[in-house]
Amino acid sequence: KADMSLWAGETLFQSPEEGWQLYTSAQAPDGKCICTAVIPAQSTCSRDGRSRELRQLMEKVQNVSQSMEVLELRTYRDLQYVRGMETLMRSLDARLRAADGSLSAKSFQELKDRMTELLPLSSVLEQYKADTRTIVRLREEVRNLSGSLAAIQEEMGAYGYEDLQQRVMALEARLHACAQKLGCGKLTGVSNPITVRAMGSRFGSWMTDTMAPSADSRVWYMDGYYKGRRVLEFRTLGDFIKGQNFIQHLLPQPWAGTGHVVYNGSLFYNKYQSNVVVKYHFRSRSVLVQRSLPGAGYNNTFPYSWGGFSDMDFMVDESGLWAVYTTNQNAGNIVVSRLDPHTLEVMRSWDTGYPKRSAGEAFMICGVLYVTNSHLAGAKVYFAYFTNTSSYEYTDVPFHNQYSHISMLDYNPRERALYTWNNGHQVLYNVTLFHVISTSGDP
Numbered sequence: 001k002a003d004m005s006l007w008a009g010e011t012l013f014q015s016p017e018e019g020w021q022l023y024t025s026a027q028a029p030d031g032k033c034i035c036t037a038v039i040p041a042q043s044t045c046s047r048d049g050r051s052r053e054l055r056q057l058m059e060k061v062q063n064v065s066q067s068m069e070v071l072e073l074r075t076y077r078d079l080q081y082v083r084g085m086e087t088l089m090r091s092l093d094a095r096l097r098a099a100d101g102s103l104s105a106k107s108f109q110e111l112k113d114r115m116t117e118l119l120p121l122s123s124v125l126e127q128y129k130a131d132t133r134t135i136v137r138l139r140e141e142v143r144n145l146s147g148s149l150a151a152i153q154e155e156m157g158a159y160g161y162e163d164l165q166q167r168v169m170a171l172e173a174r175l176h177a178c179a180q181k182l183g184c185g186k187l188t189g190v191s192n193p194i195t196v197r198a199m200g201s202r203f204g205s206w207m208t209d210t211m212a213p214s215a216d217s218r219v220w221y222m223d224g225y226y227k228g229r230r231v232l233e234f235r236t237l238g239d240f241i242k243g244q245n246f247i248q249h250l251l252p253q254p255w256a257g258t259g260h261v262v263y264n265g266s267l268f269y270n271k272y273q274s275n276v277v278v279k280y281h282f283r284s285r286s287v288l289v290q291r292s293l294p295g296a297g298y299n300n301t302f303p304y305s306w307g308g309f310s311d312m313d314f315m316v317d318e319s320g321l322w323a324v325y326t327t328n329q330n331a332g333n334i335v336v337s338r339l340d341p342h343t344l345e346v347m348r349s350w351d352t353g354y355p356k357r358s359a360g361e362a363f364m365i366c367g368v369l370y371v372t373n374s375h376l377a378g379a380k381v382y383f384a385y386f387t388n389t390s391s392y393e394y395t396d397v398p399f400h401n402q403y404s405h406i407s408m409l410d411y412n413p414r415e416r417a418l419y420t421w422n423n424g425h426q427v428l429y430n431v432t433l434f435h436v437i438s439t440s441g442d443p
Contacts, residue, residue, distance in 0.1 A: 061146045184318055184366035185433030187381065190399035190418065194428040197241050200224075203258060203308055203407040204421045208237075210316040210414050211264040220262050221246075221426075225308040225407065227254045227272055233282065240426075251280055252287055256298065258408040258421060259313030263321055263341060270312040273299050277314070277323065277344050291344040293337075295327035302326035302356050306375040306407055314339075317364040318413045324369065326356045334359065336369050336387065352385040352392060359383075361409035363418065365433070370395070377404045399429060 096111055200223040207220050219240040221232040231249040234240040254272040261268050266288065267280045275296040279288045296312055302325070303310040313324040321341045326332055334356045337349040352369060360375035373382035381397035401422065408421035411431070418429040 061142055186368070187365055187370055187384070187395075187397060187431060188434045189432035190381070190397060191430040191432075193400055193402045193420070193422075194430075195402070196237070196426045196428055198425045199243070200424055202405065202424050204424075205258040205260050205408040205410075206240075206421060206426045207260070207262050207410060207419055208412060208415070209262045209265065210412050212414070220267070222255065222258075222260060225258050225310070226256050229254050231267065249280075249282060249285060251278075253278060253290075256309040257303075257312060258308065259310060259315075259324070259410075261314040261316050261321075261410065263316045266341075268314045268321065268341075270298065270309075270314075272309075275312065275325075277312070277339070279341075279344060289342070289344055293323060293325060294346065295329060296323075296325040296335075297327060302332055304362075304375065305357060305360050306405070308407055310407075313362060315362075315364040315410060316413065317411060318366050322364050322369075324362055324364075332356060334362070334369070334371070334385075336364075336385065338387075350385065350387055350390060352383075354383050354385070354392070361406055363409055363411040365411050365413075365431070370397075372406075372409065375401075375406045377401050379406065402427065 092111065200221070203225040204221070204223040206222070208218065209216065212218070217236045219234040219237055221234065221240065222228060223230075229251040231251060232246045233249060235245040239245040251267075251269075255269045256272040256274075257270055259270065262282075265282055267278075267282065269278055269280070270276070271278050271290065275293050275298040276290050277293055278290045280286070281288045293312065298309075298311045300307060300309055301311055304313075311325060315322045315324065319338075321339045323337045323339050323346075325335055325337075327335060330351050332355050334352045334354045335349055336352060338347040339345070340347055352371075354371055358373070360372040360379050362369055362371045364370070367387045369385040369387070370381050371383040371385075372379045374380075379401045380399065381395055383392065384395050385392045403423035403425050405423040406420055407423075408419070410419045411417075412419055416431060416433070418431060420427040420429065
């Protein structure tokens with residue numbers, strides 16, 4: 001028997017990760033050591049597998065809730081548009097009825113053809129109204145699910161766990177289908193530019209979080225195209241315009257290019273002089289994961305036409321995180337890949353066949369890669385690659401390149417707008433998407 005009483009009150013083991021501390025406090029009559037364990041205040045152990053799954057479920061619920069809030073905002077805007085079209089349709093119908101017999105045959109036929117074109121909008125409006133009610137129900141389900149999960153995490157009870165997991169998966173599937181139906185369409189127009197601010201050098205990037213709730217209007221600003229580490233975070237767009245109320249993040253590794261993106265609280269960027277993707281989390285001020293993009297060119301091997309170490313470009317659209325780059329195996333043509341935002345692994349890739357050095361910039365909308373033919377004045381959206389069908393087409397969508405040198409062009413699905421860095425100016429463009437709902441109701 002060892003005299004354990006000599007160790008009374010001495011810390012034998014301490015885990016800095018968990019906060020556990022183990023003490024010996026007494027010796028039982030049979031010689032066994034009686035130990036006291038001081039555990040963390042929370043009732044869960046972070047190394048427990050079920051706890052990790054619960055936290056992941058909670059994160060999923062949060063992401064679904066944020067996505068639905070974004071979707072609701074977009075749905076509201078779409079409803080205003082469709083209602084306007086409904087008003088126009090009724091006006092044309094009234095004119096058609098009033099003018100019956102008093103118009104020339106040609107004018108009458110033109111008006112009748114116009115009316116026929118507008119008839120499908122009525123069913124579209126009804127579909128939007130129904131989907132809006134669905135969103136309300138989804139939000140309520142998520143709210144109930146969040147409360148249930150929080151209670152389970154607090155009590156660590158096992159009842160209903162598998163059922164909750166299935167409900168989360170079902171909610172995600174329904175939300176994805178709803179988002180695809182309401183939010184997506186083919187690019188048919190780009191508005192006149194809206195200059196937000198003139199700040200910084202000729203090259204750079206600025207952005208908002210595509211997954212943030214509507215109350216979060218933070219703006220991130222990154223000046224320069226290589227070896228930079230300083231990221232400015234402004235509290236609101238108004239603060240960005242005035243140059244006030246900002247904090248600074250100093251990245252642990254410098255960036256290359258201007259193809260950065262902020263997605264769900266993290267910055268995704270290309271590490272300087274490498275083909276490594278870095279995921280930097282703003283709240284914890286730490287790198288969560290980094291991974292090489294297999295075969296991707298870097299260090300001005302396959303940049304856009306303007307150069308600037310723009311070999312790798314990261315984008316977010318309605319369906320998730322994307323990377324646009326080129327490999328030697330693809331002979332310099334643009335490759336677009338879906339990335340897992342948690343692990344940065346490539347989920348699937350497409351060879352578009354379009355030479356990257358001939359592209360001015362590119363952006364993703366609804367799974368379609370749109371490519372401009374230049375970064376200079378006179379540029380237009382010239383090429384579109386559809387990942388859902390692995391097909392392409394040449395397009396002709398002009399836009400006004402007001403300051404004649406675009407070094408960053410990115411789509412934000414939350415705001416349905418293009419963010420641009422144009423010769424030291426931070427510029428926005430609104431986009432017009434053409435969307436057809438079939439008679440079966442499928443998008």
